[in-house]
Amino acid sequence: MLSDEEWFQMQQCFELFKFKKGDILLDTNAICNFIGFVDIGIIRFFEIKDGNEKVTAFWFPDDFLSNYRSFLSGTKSTHYIEALSDGSYWRLSKEDLWRLFDDYPKIDRLGRKMAEYLYLIVAERLDNLLKQSPEERYKSLINNNSRLLQQVPQYMIASYLGVSAETLSRIRKRIYTK
């Protein structure tokens, strides 16, 4: 889809960032001025409401990584991006991306595909949250996202599903004892 020249120009702009478990890759109130892709490691995207963590997303290798809302709108992040393990990610600054979009129409189109793809992910998550019960959401996770269950603490998954840690523990008990 892209020519060699276009790929080269894009690759030139990506920079590898290493991180340690617990590192904050984006703090609240900062404006997210980059997008990235996970190289190695696990990352979570969450906010804090009344002292409670609300996890919006987990990211694994090859996943898109950004506070895309803050990135697009230029508003301060309400969320943290935090490393759940050691690892690294490829980073592209907003400045460079805008320049690539201006200089190369095909990269601009790639940006459209990216936005469309990210729309699909979040729209599907919204739909599931509206129509499924917590138990159904957990079962979906078992079928579609089992690596998450193995590599992320359960209380974070609970938050991702929109329930308390205790409730998820009881959901699991319900499921696995019948």
Place this chain on the structure above:
Amino acid sequence: MLSDEEWFQMQQCFELFKFKKGDILLDTNAICNFIGFVDIGIIRFFEIKDGNEKVTAFWFPDDFLSNYRSFLSGTKSTHYIEALSDGSYWRLSKEDLWRLFDDYPKIDRLGRKMAEYLYLIVAERLDNLLKQSPEERYKSLINNNSRLLQQVPQYMIASYLGVSAETLSRIRKRIYTK
């Protein structure tokens, strides 16, 4: 942002569709092959789960109108698009849009802006759903979307907020009697 020529080409592709209250503009299991913009009227986007309606969105004049998930992914719609009043909307077929994207890079870029904008809307809605209580969500609606309260039946708003009609009735009682 677009030249006269580009605007003209786009306008050529839009077609006005009239509808009556209760009309189904997109049925479940159909593939959404258009995007549109509301000209006149009110429209809702909803699905049915276990006999219950789950409203995902309401659209007013100038709002973007499509099952964008079905449109982008080419999968069958799980939702209905239904007219809540008489009205009309401007419609652009997928075929024409793809052609416009191919022929005019600036329209392609406009498509990126559109996808980005729609991402922001759904991402914010997801965030609110994860972090706010039903009562908080209703209060947000009062402040940010009051025309919705005046022009849409309350039981549909309840569904949009993710609660039963009775619960919203009780939330309103809680709020307005103290």
Place this chain on the structure above:
DNA sequence: ATAGTTTCTTGACGTTCGTCAAGAATATTG
């Protein structure tokens, strides 16, 4: 105006959830 339809409210009751607290299980570190 009146009859019919739709929408909203209220009460009763059972279920699920959140919170707090304690302890068990698991993982990490020295």
Place this chain on the structure above:
DNA sequence: CAATATTCTTGACGAACGTCAAGAAACTAT
């Protein structure tokens, strides 16, 4: 291996929600 920290489970209890059913209120249409 022992000590510590983290995560998970369980119980008890109260709050919020869903459902069913009945009636009130608002809206439509003739």
